[in-house]
Amino acid sequence: MNITTNNITINKSEASKINQIDFDNLVFGNVFTDHMFECDYIDGAWVNPTIRPYGNLSISPAAKVFHYGQAVFEGMKAFKDSNGDTFLFRPKENFNRINSSSKRMAIPEFPEDIFFEGLTTLLKLDKDWIKPGIGNSLYIRPFVIATQVGVSASPANQYKFMIILSPAQAYYTGDVKVVIAEQYSRSADGGVGYAKAAGNYGAQFYPTNLAKEKGFQQVIWTDANEHKYLEEAGTMNVFFRIKDSLFTAPTSDRILDGVTRKSVIALAKKAGIPVEVRPILVSEIVDAANSGDLKEIFGAGTAAVISPVSAFSYKEKTYTLPEMTKETKYATKFKKDLMEIQYNIAEDSFGWRYPVN
Known part of the structure; x- marks a missing residue:
């Protein structure tokens, strides 16, 4: 027909x-x-x-x-x-x-x-x-x-x-454990990291497989020059909660301008949660984990929406994030807020919802 x-x-x-x-x-x-x-x-x-x-x-x-x-x-x-x-x-x-x-x-x-x-x-x-x-x-x-x-x-x-x-249905069903990259890179300055080019993802599979062999599900990628700065988590943008503030890397020609990422930033600002968009050192996160100030890490992306991280590994040492109630976790709040807008349950004050008439 x-x-x-x-x-x-x-x-x-x-x-x-x-x-x-x-x-x-x-x-x-x-x-x-x-x-x-x-x-x-x-x-x-x-x-x-x-x-x-x-x-x-x-x-x-x-x-x-x-x-x-x-x-x-x-x-x-x-x-x-x-x-x-x-x-x-x-x-x-x-x-x-x-x-x-x-x-x-x-x-x-x-x-x-x-x-x-x-x-x-x-x-x-x-x-x-x-x-x-x-x-x-x-x-x-x-x-x-x-x-x-x-x-x-x-x-x-x-x-x-x-x-x-x-x-x-849900892409990830539980918290994930991640490895912070020390050798492999997802993208480099002047490259195509910000683009959703097919080859970007194919190149991730081998180092991700190495992480899986050690009992981790994903890799948090670091900069290609010195592996000092945190960039993305697997196929998602990544957020860090230190005390009650939220941190995420700025977009660049290495980092994808994620739709979920910018939505989380907007929701956080609306809720009065301090947000810093700036380069984040690996050493900052390790220090915050050691001091107990690191409360949460979570990925943000279309497929997973919000994917909480329960532990990360760096230089062969594993750091476990603290147990928190659902009511106090930013990851839970942002996932709920996003999905209530997506499913037309809550008011959409941002104008994000697009009806298919």
Whole structure:
């Protein structure tokens, strides 16, 4: 069934696979909805925006994405409230960031009108995959890959922009233990650390595996020059609570401008919690742990929302964070505040909620 709505051609799936899915036992990112959005960049323009049944792509083994890594992506979520209405959370931030990432990777930027029309049309088509209830969501993965055939080392002149959807539950189910990096780096000055470029994440897997072998789940990355300054935690921005103040590293060309990160900063300021955005020395955190002033460490990101850290390791020594009640933990407060906005439970004084009408 082909339908054209404004700029987008819709080819609907003949039958939904939704009844085959166990929504109570989802593995993050392994199940996908009935449809996907795609649009191609050909002859200097984005053309043929289409929604079609989710399925495999046919692509040449000589496509430049495989050889020179021209690929960027985003992570977003859709939420459903108790009335069955669907909302996005600060989607303009994700749109701006995928274009910023694209620019850094010499990929042409994507038009805003087609992005939002494609995204909202896709969400309406697969709205039954968005389950209500705190913790349930629909993870949204926009991405761009270079599709031009050829192995010459130069930017492609053909690309494919896509959006796929995956029903999700909580990403991390408990506190995590982390290692502070002393040898490996996530990014460097002048590099692509601030972009959601696919290769950024592939390069993390090996040092993260080394951490896992020692009983830790993630790595807190440090600066590439001296490994003195704390930057990100795994795939998330990271916050430190020393006494009652909150600290996080400033964004730069090494650190991702996280949507959850900037939302936590805004919530903290609204609550009157002191926030310092500045370079943070590893030695500061170690000293605060030794003195008992370090109360919390937590990651912040779209997939996990807020991920508390229970312990960290540095120079082969493990530091355990103090036990705190849920009522006194900043991580618990910010996760609750964020999710109540996302699920249309609380007032959204920031204007972050985006209804999908």
